Amino acid sequence: MSLFKIASVAAIALTLGACQSLFQPNYRAPLETTRDATETLKPGCTTPDCPLVNIDTLRFPAEPQLDGIVEKRLLQMTRTSPEAPAAPTLAAYRDEFLRTAGPRNSSYLQAKVREQHDGLVIVEFSSYLDTGGAHGTPGRGFINYSRQQHKVLTLSDMLVPGQEEAFWKAAQVAHNSWLISTKLDQEPEFVKQWPFQKTQNVALTYGGVILKYEVSTIAPYALGHVELKIPYPRLNGILKPELFPGRN
Template sequence: MTLAKLTAVAFLALALGACQSLFKPNMRTPLEVKREAWEHIKPGCSNADCPLVNIDVVHFPALPKLDAIVERRLLAMTRDGEGAPLPASLKSYEDSFLREADSRHSSYLQAKVREQHDGLVIIELSSYLDTGGAHGMPGRGFINYSRQQDKVLTLQDMLVPGQEATFWKTAEEAHKGWLVSTGMDKDPDFVKTWPFQKTPHIALTYGAVVLKYEVYAIAPYAMGHIELKIPYPRLNGVIRPELFPGRG
């Protein structure tokens, strides 16, 4: 092959590579996020204690699949039990709640982007339901969406195979550190009453792996949603290496 032909082939390869990089999504560029929020009261109600529904969600114009995932997860937070059917949509949930709600009842649902990094979109979900008790019940959750894999990551997706026991042992050590930092380790009754528990709410944030707990899980209601943070270096060989910030 002549030098001219070799030059032409090399130029074509560079051009094709440039085209591929041009059309391939840049995972370091965050997805565009649009917020939609509204609050409605029970139709026909005009007093100060009208039942209300407040919904605050995010949309991803370039990834409508993620919109549907967020809505479904929020709707799951409205169910009374695991077997209860999901409402068809946020609007249908709102209509049903307001139709049946008594005075001073309220429901809040929120989804917000907590972070975007390394092709991951970390969404935090919040709920609060007040049906007239001593206090309302809040709920929390996370979505870890991988743009590279085009799916929501489960704990098994995050872990090196065979490392789940090590992960929870490390989480328990983080819990002991939390007890010390709050001074609760000096209260034997607290330690006995509120032992370490696993949680399904795990987020691969940039600074650390975050474990969030529902109220009453590892502490009294008044202490809110406890967060335990595990630095990534403590999870070497436990979390899949490509999920460490900066490695993806």
């Protein structure tokens, strides 16, 4: 083959590669979001202690199916018991809550992007329900949305098959590190009363895998939502290789 033909083939290959890249999503660039925030008082109420619903959520114009996923997760956080049904929409929840709410009752729901990297969108959810008790009920949650797969990753999606037990052992090491850093390991009664537990709130952040706990699970209410962090090097052979930051 002549040098001219070789050069021509190489030029065509480079052109095709460039054209291909034009039609592939740029996962390094974060998804654009728009904020959708409202605060609604009970209709007809004019007193300072009017019940209210505050909803602060997100829209993803380039990934509209994520809008529905976010709304569904927020609605799950409004349930007052595992058996309670969730409202069909946030608007329906707001209207029903305000219809039955008493003075000073309030409900806050928020979805925010914690971070984006490697084609992952980590959305963090917060809720706070105040129905007049000694203190309100706060809630937290995560989703790890894969833009490549167009789905929310479950823990089994994240882990190498057969490595779930190893993952939770790594989480226990992170829990021990947290006890030491807070000096709570020096309080035998605390360690006995608040043992390590698993959580559904797992986030694949760039700096490490984060586990977030609901209040009063591994620590008293006053300590809030405890976060544990597992460094990625501890998850070699446990977490799927493509989910390590920078490898995908």
